Amino acid sequence: xxxxxxxxxxxxxxxxxxxxxxxxxxxxxxxxxxxxxxxxxxxxxxxxxxxxxxxxxxxxxxxxxxxxxxxxxxxxxxxxxxxxxxxxxxxxxxxxxxxxxxxxxxxxxxxxxxxxxxxxx
Amino acid sequence: xxxxxxxxxxxxxxxxxxxxxxxxxxxxxxxxxxxxxxxxxxxxxxxxxxxxxxxxxxxxxxxxxxxxxxxxxxxxxxxxxxxxxxxxxxxxxxxxxxxxxxxxxxxxxxx
Numbered sequence: 001x002x003x004x005x006x007x008x009x010x011x012x013x014x015x016x017x018x019x020x021x022x023x024x025x026x027x028x029x030x031x032x033x034x035x036x037x038x039x040x041x042x043x044x045x046x047x048x049x050x051x052x053x054x055x056x057x058x059x060x061x062x063x064x065x066x067x068x069x070x071x072x073x074x075x076x077x078x079x080x081x082x083x084x085x086x087x088x089x090x091x092x093x094x095x096x097x098x099x100x101x102x103x104x105x106x107x108x109x110x111x112x113x114x115x116x117x118x119x120x121x
Numbered sequence: 122x123x124x125x126x127x128x129x130x131x132x133x134x135x136x137x138x139x140x141x142x143x144x145x146x147x148x149x150x151x152x153x154x155x156x157x158x159x160x161x162x163x164x165x166x167x168x169x170x171x172x173x174x175x176x177x178x179x180x181x182x183x184x185x186x187x188x189x190x191x192x193x194x195x196x197x198x199x200x201x202x203x204x205x206x207x208x209x210x211x212x213x214x215x216x217x218x219x220x221x222x223x224x225x226x227x228x229x230x231x232x
Contacts, residue, residue, distance in 0.1 A: 004166075036221070046167075046210055046223040061220045097167070106214040106221060107157035107172035113165060 002027040004098050004112035011118050012088055018117050020083040022098030029079045030054040034101040036108060037072060037083045039094040047094075051101065052081060065091065088119045124149055125211050125224035132230040138199045141227045143211035144192065149222055151192035154214040158187060158196045161208045161226075170209075171196060198229070206231045 008020040022035070029035065034057075037049040050060040052072045060070050071084040085092060095116050099108035126144045133139040143156060150156055158171040169178055171187040174194065184200045194213075198205055211224035 038223075045226045046212075048221040048223070059219070063220070099167075102172065105157075105173055106155055107169055107212065108159075108167075109169055109172070109178070111166040111168070 002100060002110045004100065004110055006096060006098055006112045006115040008096065008115045008117055010116065011120065013121055014089055014119055016088055016119075018083075018085045018088055018092070018119075020085075020096055020098075020115060020117070021080055022082070022112060023078075023080045024100075025079070027100075029074060029081065030076050032103050035074065035081045036099045036101055037081075038097045038099055038108070038111075040097070040114075041091070041094040044094075049083065049096075090119050093117065093119045124215055124218065124222035125213060127209075127211060127224040127227045129225070130228045130230065132232055133201045134232045135201055135203065137201050138197060139201055139229060140198075141196045141209050141211075141229070143194045143196070143224050145194075145213060145222075146192055148217035149192075149213045149215040150189065150194055152216050154216065156187070156189050156194035157212045158185075159210045159212065160205075161210060163208075167210070201231055203231050205229060 003025045005023045034051045036051040050072045069086045074081045095114040097114045098112045100110040102109040131139045155173040159167040160170050161167040170181050174189040175187045186197045209227045215222045
């Protein structure tokens, strides 16, 4: 059974940078799956942030709220993926999830439990 | 950026049937992209209960069923049980926005 575990700083100051890691166990990050980041702001719904494939393919959500601030990367040797979000504001306060995309589908079959990032001075 | 609309809440007594609707547009559900459904309890990992419109993952009870028509989809839960109380989100892909889109979420309450 594939398991994903997010980790991050918890608290970040406004205008700072958030760096999150998602460790994958029970399966290889080099499998035929896209790996995704999704977030949920307090009281809000789910928002897709971006995705990466182990050979380097990347897609980002180019919404005004995220545009040009997101970097997703992958470390095949460590079996983990990372998310970097720059110039954060209070609007970036959210629970951040990593999720595996099912092969041949646009659905996400395995998710981490999420890590809360609070942006506050 | 919720491109898919769901009712905020639905409720039913144990044993009853409830349905959750998910309304999209011609660039996501109506474009033929699959609709998927997730069950989510706060503090836990979202769990997929239906994928590609009508496919139930292994381990999900057959009380859950999915359907899709035009620009909308639905998730039905029959024989409602207390353990079904959670937030449910639909999800698809939008080929105009080039993003994966989620629904606004529906809270299912078992009375």
